[in-house]
Amino acid sequence: MSYFDNFMKANKAYVDLHGTEHLPIKPKxxxxxxxxxxxxxxxxxxxxxxxGDAHILRNAGGRVTDDMIRSLVISQQxxxxxxxxxxxxxxxxxxxxxxxxFVSQLEDRFQVDLGDTDFLPFADIEASVHQDVQLLxxxxxxxxxxxxxxxxxxxxxxxxxxxx
Amino acid sequence: MSYFDNFMKANKAYVDLHGTEHLPIKPKxxxxxxxxxxxxxxxxxxxxxxxGDAHILRNAGGRVTDDMIRSLVISQQxxxxxxxxxxxxxxxxxxxxxxxxFVSQLEDRFQVDLGDTDFLPFADIEASVHQDVQLLxxxxxxxxxxxxxxxxxxxxxxxxxxxx
Numbered sequence: 001m002s003y004f005d006n007f008m009k010a011n012k013a014y015v016d017l018h019g020t021e022h023l024p025i026k027p028k029x030x031x032x033x034x035x036x037x038x039x040x041x042x043x044x045x046x047x048x049x050x051x052g053d054a055h056i057l058r059n060a061g062g063r064v065t066d067d068m069i070r071s072l073v074i075s076q077q078x079x080x081x082x083x084x085x086x087x088x089x090x091x092x093x094x095x096x097x098x099x100x101x102f103v104s105q106l107e108d109r110f111q112v113d114l115g116d117t118d119f120l121p122f123a124d125i126e127a128s129v130h131q132d133v134q135l136l137x138x139x140x141x142x143x144x145x146x147x148x149x150x151x152x153x154x155x156x157x158x159x160x161x162x163x164x
Numbered sequence: 165m166s167y168f169d170n171f172m173k174a175n176k177a178y179v180d181l182h183g184t185e186h187l188p189i190k191p192k193x194x195x196x197x198x199x200x201x202x203x204x205x206x207x208x209x210x211x212x213x214x215x216g217d218a219h220i221l222r223n224a225g226g227r228v229t230d231d232m233i234r235s236l237v238i239s240q241q242x243x244x245x246x247x248x249x250x251x252x253x254x255x256x257x258x259x260x261x262x263x264x265x266f267v268s269q270l271e272d273r274f275q276v277d278l279g280d281t282d283f284l285p286f287a288d289i290e291a292s293v294h295q296d297v298q299l300l301x302x303x304x305x306x307x308x309x310x311x312x313x314x315x316x317x318x319x320x321x322x323x324x325x326x327x328x
Contacts, residue, residue, distance in 0.1 A: 002247060002311045002313060003193045003194075003195045003218075003247055003249075004195075004247070004249050004311075004313035004315070004326075006193075006212070007195075007211040007212065007213075007249065007324070008315075008324060008326065009212075010211055010212025010213075011210055011211060011212070011322070011323065011324045013212070014209060014210050014211075014212065014322050015321055015322045015323045018321060018322030018323075020320050020321055021320070022319075022320050023203075023204050023319070025202075025204075025255055025257060025260070027203040028203070029167045029170075030167075031167045031168075031171075032201065037196065037219040037220055037221045037235055037239065038189075038219070039187075039191035039192070039213075039215070039216050039217055039218050039219055039220070040187050040189075040215050040216050041215075042208040042213070042215060044206040044208070044209070045178060045208070046175055046178050047171040047174055047175060047178075048170070048171065048173075048174025048175070048177070048178065049171075049174075049203075049206070051203070051204050051206060052203050052204050053203055054167075054203050055201040055202070055203055056201055056203070056222055057201045057222050057223055057224075058220055058221050058222040059221055059223070059231050059232065059234070059235045060221075060234060060235035060238040060239065065231040065234075066230075066231065067223050067229040067230065067231035067232070068223065068231065070223070070224060070229075070281075070283055070284070071201055071223045071224035073270065073283070074224040074257055074258070074261075074283060075201065075224065075257075077266075077269070077270065077273075078257050078260050078261055078266075079257050079260075083166060083167055083168070085168050085171065091189055093189060093238055093239075093242050093243050094238070096189070096242050096243075097238075097242055102241075102242075105241075106237065106241065106305065109241075110304050110305055111304075112304050112305065117234075119234055119237070119238060120234070140274050140275075140276050141270065141274055141276065147166045147168075149166060149168035151168070151172075155186075155187070156184055156185070156186050157179055157182060157184055158175070158178050158179045158182030159175065159179045159182075160171070160172060160175045162168075162172065
């Protein structure tokens with residue numbers, strides 16, 4: 001039993017409502033949003049996005065990693081975005097573990113050497129937003145005039161609070 | 165002018181409809197979906213996901229990178245997911261450039277040395293899905309009994325086709 005089959009059935013119903021308009025490859029708002037993979041955050045609904053509006057980048061924690069920088073550079077240089085929003089959230093999986101213990105458990109379980117791998121957990125949500133906004137500001141590949149905002153999404157209420 | 169302010173206004177309306185139920189941190193379907201940041205794909209709608217159903221991971225192209233493996237390990241080991249869907253799409257930004265030329269343009273524009281950085285463009289969508297599914301299967305950190313499926317989303321029709 002795979003859930004993929006269920007998703008395919010749901011997708012058939014979605015296609016019936018979708019229409020066939022071709023939207024441009026460049027996002028209308030010129031915004032890229034970096035956030036967490038968490039299942040309780042549906043980014044388009046929570047931010048009022050229509051199809052075609054904004055790039056949505058998601059990993060564990062919504063952290064600014066090399067892969068997120070790679071993606072943002074493509075977003076900006078190839079697809080015209082000029083603004084970034086970093087959105088972390090309450091009750092995050094990245095707050096559920098300590099890196100050293102986690103690495104040690106994985107090395108035991110999978111018989112691998114993970115060296116100094118950082119799974120990027122954090123304790124304080126606002127501090128993690130500040131840290132990731134700063135990483136973007138410090139990146140030589142993100143132009144200085146790109147507008148960068150930070151926020152925290154509450155998974156219980158759906159509310160976003162700005163982090164200044 | 166920043167679009168973040170617009171998103172905050174839209175979010176106020178969203179909060180009014182959201183309710184305050186606390187959903188579990190572990191996704192109900194135990195699925196993690198890896199897909200692209202593209203603005204024309206709203207994953208929850210296209211796959212029929214309710215809040216709390218599945219992890220959604222997104223980068224440029226929906227490629228399997230070290231950061232996606234990091235995120236999946238947290239998803240599986242901390243948050244209980246046991247299935248992965250790799251979903252690429254038509255008319256992808258990762259099909260709009262050649263890596264060598266892109267790196268060269270960036271080095272000129274930003275006066276940096278990017279070495280052998282790979283921005284992970286691709287030409288053939290089905291081949292890129294196969295390649296990324298294989299990377300997951302080959303990863304020592306993804307258990308062999310995890311179910312992995314691949315698909316392509318059509319940005320014009322909203323339809324997902326399975327890639328076998």
